[in-house]
Amino acid sequence: MNLKTAALAIVSLSHCSTGFTNISTNISTKINANTNAYHRISSRCSPSKSSKRSSSSRRSSNRRSHSSSSSLQMGTGNSFGRIFRISTWGESHGGGVGVTLDGCPPRIKLTRDEIQIDLDRRRPGQSRITTPRNEADAVEILSGVTSEGITTGTPIAMLVRNKDQRSGDYLENDMSVAYRPSHADATYDAKYGVRAIAGGGRSSARETIGRVAAGAIARKVLKQYNDIEILGYVSKVQDIACDVDDDTFTIEDVDANIVRCPDQDAAVKMLARIDEIRKAGNSIGGVVTCVARNVPAGLGSPVFDKLEADLAKACMSIPAAKGFESGDGFDGTLLSGKEHNDEFYIDPQTGATRTVTNRSGGIQGGISNGENIVVHVAFKPTSTIGQVQKTVTRDGREVELRGKGRHDPCVLPRAVPMVEAMVALTLVDALMMQQAQCDLFPNEGTVDERPNPMGVTAVREGGPKMVTDGNADNDADGNDGVVAATNDGPISQQIDEE
Secondary structure: OOHHHHHHHOOOOOOOOHHHHHHHHHHHHHHHHHHHHHHHHHHHHOOOOOHHHHHHHHHHHHHHHHHHHOOOOOOOOOEEOOOOEEEEEEOOOOOEEEEEEEOOOOOOEOOHHHHHHHHHHHOOOOOOOOOOOOOOOOEEEOOOEOOOOEEOOOOEEEEEEOOOOOOHHHHOOHHHOEOOOOOOHHHHHHHHOOOOOHHHHHHOHHHHHHHHHHHHHHHHHHHHHHOOEEEEEEEEEOOEEOOOOOOOOOHHHHOOOOOOOOOHHHHHHHHHHHHHHHHOOOOOOEEEEEEEEOOOOOOOOOHHHOHHHHHHHHHHOOOOEEEEEEOOHHHHHHOOHHHHOOOEEEOOOOOOEEEOOOOOOOEEOOEEOOOOEEEEEEEOOOOOOOOEEEEEEOOOOEEEEEOOOOOOOOOHHHHHHHHHHHHHHHHHHHHHHHHHHOOOOOOOOOOOOOOOOEOOOOOOOOOOOEEEOOOOOOOOOOOOOEEEOOOOOOOOOOOOOO
16 A cells, blocks of 8 residues: 555545535635624724725735635534544434544555444443443444445545434433533533533543544554554553553453453452442543554654654543553653663664663654554543532532433443544554655665664664674675674763753
8 A cells, every 4th residue: 555645645634525615614604794794893983094994904804714714624623633634523412423534545445344343342331331321333334435345535434323312311300400520511511602411412422433433444554554553451440550561462352351451360350449439329530551563663743743742632632531641651750861761772683773661652752763652541530420419500509410321430441442543543644644744755875874774663674784893704604704783882972952
């Protein structure tokens, strides 16, 4: 798959359907109408100095208004990505939820079943520690894929219909007027002046169906490009941690228990804690760790588009996410520079530059270094609980509220595929950006003129760098006087940084 061709071929990331264009046009019309009304009022209230100057000012303002409004896309906060771009839509208790994916490379074999695998890991009703809402979450591919299962390069639209919503659980009791503590109820109302009471609307975890569906496609692109593998697991429930080798665990290890922790002994303790909290009508939080293997070096950009910054935004956009760490994260603050630095070495088999440790989590200077990318995402306890809490109503009365109905006592098991999806979406977007910018003109220098390749999957052309030691030692391999480059001792550097 030539991702460079696909990346360069994409000239528009916004108008992925006529419907979106109409939304933008309607908003533009309303903004222009409001602007014109403002200027009519302003001209009547202000002293008239020059009608010609006023007319010119109005025309200029209208042009600025039209220019800014015509760039509106989908709706504020509903789209993610630059080249590989998604827009999600739908609500928990509406007719359905879905996603439009723009920028997917053409000619990729894709089946509905491949997407359904990830959706099944995310769906409700999986076990006693998830919400009992019974949804099959069967995905429908509406566009962008041929009848033979080949992506066309045009927008891929996917829909999952809601089947088991119970709006009465929200509308026929105090939850219709009272805000759930620490839920998005109050802030959505403060922002929009109206909210979807049933199911939490867009703040519901049901919105993540679109992300996971698009993430499944991103996962396939990454796998096909460089055998990139993205795996998440529950690494902590409250104070119960686990011991997992991030280099070797498998998805079978993760899905071997309903907690989704590959450390089976720790999983037993985690499940007992979740059950204890669930039976008390309470909820519990923890941490999801996600590992991306075989990611090539060079993804991400300096300063504002650092790879871990993009990953942080992606993961922190998931409902209930409250913290993000890359590599050692906050634990790294307890170490000295000597302890924390990942020292380099040359892989004796591939000749590539590698790191002895991976405290950086596969990212240095905001750019991937070819080692495993490791991130940790903290999730708060579910805000809807079955215990009495103090809150207020929409009209400003203090009341008490007890949450009823169906909800997750712990979001962690279902958050695993959500985190995996957002990491996959971020990485494939960064990969296509790298192909479009830095691989547009391939580096055609000699092996010694180019930077030594970095990372797990990198291989130096011709193997490890060899040097001549000046001795004709008649080696059995026939390379008289030629040996692998070795440590010549410390190299002094004069450093002058801010």
